[in-house]
Every structure is written in structure tokens, then in C-alpha cells.
Amino acid sequence: MASHKLVLLLPVIVLFTITTGYVMASPPAVKAAYWPSWSQTFPPSAIDTTLFTHIFYAFLLPSNVTFKLEVSESTASLLNNFTSTLHQKNPPVKTLVSIGGGSSDPKLFARIVSNKGSRSIFIDSAMEVARRHGFDGLDLDWEFPKNPKEMVDLGQLFKEWRVAIRKEAKSTHRSPLLLTSAVYFSVDFQWDETYRKYPVASIAKSLDWVNAMCFDYRGSWDTSATGAHAALYDPNSNISTSYGLASWVRAGVPGNMVVMGLPLYGKTWLLKDPKVNGIGAPATAAGPGDDGILTFSQVVKFNKENGATVVYDAKTVSTYSYAGTSWIGYDDSRSTTVKLKFAQALGLRGYFFWALSYDSEWEISKQASRAWIIG
Structure with missing residues (x-):
């Protein structure tokens, strides 16, 4: 991979008054998080809503036969409780229902977007479910379109979805549903075998914002060395949050339509030599946790129980801790705050967390909410 030197240009806010005297207002900030619906110990009633503006229900899946969101009675009850609570x-x-997720079948979405008929079925079903269960909007989490054609089809889906939303709002005299999408950290996939780029023009015209997933840059698929899986900067490559977010803005998506993703979890490795323990240190396998993953609350517990050494790395803007051969890379309140300042300097709309129930006593969520206000 070619290294990349990012030049950060602070946004210039230009206020202008048109002849009628109106001043163009900035859209409200987004402080969001995804709520895992499978969490048995963290109900919607436990969410501290003073810290957020939008909560995403994760996830619903379309049928691979009908392309509709076929909601069971038990899921319907869960959806109703989520929105009403x-x-x-x-x-x-505000509540949005997110469709898809990392474990969903990307080929299913490719089939759905491939022609107008299936797109229409999917769009109508998604909107009907959102209205029936009291949601304020819809979010698509397709991970990820695999080629240029699928990207073009995705752009067509967004265009038709926005038209449908406007038509429904006009006919029912209701506020339009929000429409967002979780996307790759970068506007393009330049590191994969098949190069492709998101449909920027369609996104800019059709969506309220995109949720850029600025995490999972490193993980258990590469156990040879430790890594900052959500690094703001990477001195050796373009796989970094700074590069990814700036790529969206450079491509033509307005900064106020981009929301930065933040992880409430860490990635773990087992060190080859406990004495060599920095970022990029030789490793032998995934470390503690399921597939080398610990939630932030588990990281806090691990650090305390094992007397771990905690290090803030200014080069990548990330935090890591180690005890014996166990090594964890993650974000804490300090690295999160620095990232938020970067996002505000770039003129972004806000931030979101994956996932809501992973925090430790709201530690990072509280700091993020404070930092964005102060910013």
C-alpha cells in the first residue's frame, strides 16, 4: 500500500443571506448509537437518552424470497417497545431501524437492488414496517457492494427510496422518514481486488447522512502483529479514519452528511514477546475474547483485574493495554475526544457508536457528548 500524507483543511463556514433575508442553517448534530436487538441484558429502558440524538435498532433482514421485511409477532413486540420507550x-x-448488518448476506442485497421491481418491493416494505412500528427513519447496512455494478444499483436504490419517502410524506401529511446508510470507512475500495466507489452523487441527493464505519482496520484475520483497529492516523498506509473521512468529503459528499463511526470495543492479540509490546509488535494469535474482541466494559475489567499497563499512542490516536502476553487495542475517552475534534474540524455532522451496550458505565458516551458540545 502506498503511504499517504493527509493535509487537513479546516472547514470555512460561509454564511450568506439571500434576498428574502433567510440564513442557511446547519443541520442538527448527530450523536448516535446502534442498539443490538439480541442483547438480553440491555433493554431500551436502560439507554441514557441525554447522551444521544438518534438510536438505531440493529437489525432487521429482508426475506431472500419475497425481499420484504417479514416481521414475526415477537419481533413486532420488540420493535414497538423500542420506539415507544x-x-x-x-x-x-429519534429512532431508526437498520436493515442488514455485518453478518447478513451481501448477495441478497445485490439481488434486491438489481432491478426496479425488487427495489420497489423492498422500499415499500421497509417504509411500511418503519411507519407501522413508529420509527423515525430507515438505515441500510449492506456490507458491502462487491463490484461497480452493485454500486450503481445501490445509487439507484437510494434515488428511488428518496422519491418514495417524499411521496409518502406528502400523501400522509407526516414528516418524511429519515434515510441513512452505514458505509465503508472510505468512499472507495482501493485495497481490494475489485476497485469500486460509492455512488456519491446519489448519496448526496438522496440520503440524510452516511455512517462511516471507521473501525475493524485490523483483527484476527492477521495474527502476525498487533494493530490499532480504529486508528485516526496510520503512518504506513491510507487505512485510517483521517484518510477515510477526508475521502468522503473530497469525493463530493458534504461534510454535514458524514457521521464518524467510533468503536466501543477492542481487538486483541497474544504477543510473541511480552517485552516487545507496542503497536505493530509481533504476535502469535488472537488474544482474549470471542475471536479476539472485547467490549470496552470488558477491556476496563481486564485492565483492572490484570494490572495492565495502559498506553495512549499519539501517532495513531488510539489506546492499547497489555498484561503478560495479552494485548488489546481500543479507544478510550482520550482518543475518542481527539477523534471528535478532528471530525468537527473537518465539518462533519456527528458520530455514532457500535455498539450501545458495550460501554462501561457510559464513560465514553458521556465524554463524547461533552466533547462535541464544547468543540
């Missing part, structure tokens, strides 16, 4: 909270938050 969060709308009744003080303060209330």
Missing part, C-alpha cells in the same frame, strides 16, 4: 424518554430520541 425511546420516544417517551426525557429527552426523547
Whole structure:
């Protein structure tokens, strides 16, 4: 991979008044998080809504036969509880239902977007489910379109989805549903065998914002060395949050339509030599946790129980800890704050967390909310 030197240009905010006297207002900030619906110990009632503006229900899946969201009775009850609980909270938050997820079949979405008929079925079903269960919007998490054609088809889906949303809102006299999408950290996939790029023009015209997933740069698929899996900067490559976010803006997606993803979990490795323990240190296998992953609350517990050494790395803007041969790379309150300052300097809309229930006593969520206000 070619190294990349990022030049960060601070956004220039230009206010102009048109002849009628109106001033163009910036869209409200997004402080969001995805709620894993399979969490048995973290119900919607446990969410501190003072820290967020939007909560995503994760996930619903379309049928691979009908392309509709076929909601069972038990899921319907869960959806209704999710929206009613969060709308009744003080303060209330906006709710969006996210469709897909990392474990969903990307080929299914490729089939759905491949022709107008299947796109229409999917769009109508998604909107009907959102309205029936009281959601404020819809989010698509397709990981990921595999080739240029699928990217073109995705752009067509977004265009038709926006048209449908406007038509429905006009006919029902209701506020339009929000429409967002979880996307790759970078606007293009230049490191894969098949180069492809997101449909920027369609996204800019059709979506409210994109959720850039700025994490999982490193993991158990490469056990040879430790790594900062959500590094803001990478001195050796373009696989970094700074490069990815700037690529979206450079490509033509307005900064106020880009939301930065933050991980509430760490990636782990087993060190080859406990005395060699920095980022990039030789490793032999994935470390503690399921497939080398620990939630932030588990990281906090591990550090305390094992007397781990905790290090903030300014070069990558990340944190890591180690005890014996166990090594964990993650974000804490300090690295998260620096990332948020970067996002604000770039003129971004806000941030989101994956996943809501992974925090430790709201430690990072509280710091993020404070940092964005102060920013």
C-alpha cells in the first residue's frame, strides 16, 4: 500500500443571506448509537437518552424470497417497545431501524437492488414496517457492494427510496422518514481486488447522512502483529479514519452528511514477546475474547483485574493495554475526544457508536457528548 500524507483543511463556514433575508442553517448534530436487538441484558429502558440524538435498532433482514421485511409477532413486540420507550424518554430520541448488518448476506442485497421491481418491493416494505412500528427513519447496512455494478444499483436504490419517502410524506401529511446508510470507512475500495466507489452523487441527493464505519482496520484475520483497529492516523498506509473521512468529503459528499463511526470495543492479540509490546509488535494469535474482541466494559475489567499497563499512542490516536502476553487495542475517552475534534474540524455532522451496550458505565458516551458540545 502506498503511504499517504493527509493535509487537513479546516472547514470555512460561509454564511450568506439571500434576498428574502433567510440564513442557511446547519443541520442538527448527530450523536448516535446502534442498539443490538439480541442483547438480553440491555433493554431500551436502560439507554441514557441525554447522551444521544438518534438510536438505531440493529437489525432487521429482508426475506431472500419475497425481499420484504417479514416481521414475526415477537419481533413486532420488540420493535414497538423500542420506539415507544425511546420516544417517551426525557429527552426523547429519534429512532431508526437498520436493515442488514455485518453478518447478513451481501448477495441478497445485490439481488434486491438489481432491478426496479425488487427495489420497489423492498422500499415499500421497509417504509411500511418503519411507519407501522413508529420509527423515525430507515438505515441500510449492506456490507458491502462487491463490484461497480452493485454500486450503481445501490445509487439507484437510494434515488428511488428518496422519491418514495417524499411521496409518502406528502400523501400522509407526516414528516418524511429519515434515510441513512452505514458505509465503508472510505468512499472507495482501493485495497481490494475489485476497485469500486460509492455512488456519491446519489448519496448526496438522496440520503440524510452516511455512517462511516471507521473501525475493524485490523483483527484476527492477521495474527502476525498487533494493530490499532480504529486508528485516526496510520503512518504506513491510507487505512485510517483521517484518510477515510477526508475521502468522503473530497469525493463530493458534504461534510454535514458524514457521521464518524467510533468503536466501543477492542481487538486483541497474544504477543510473541511480552517485552516487545507496542503497536505493530509481533504476535502469535488472537488474544482474549470471542475471536479476539472485547467490549470496552470488558477491556476496563481486564485492565483492572490484570494490572495492565495502559498506553495512549499519539501517532495513531488510539489506546492499547497489555498484561503478560495479552494485548488489546481500543479507544478510550482520550482518543475518542481527539477523534471528535478532528471530525468537527473537518465539518462533519456527528458520530455514532457500535455498539450501545458495550460501554462501561457510559464513560465514553458521556465524554463524547461533552466533547462535541464544547468543540
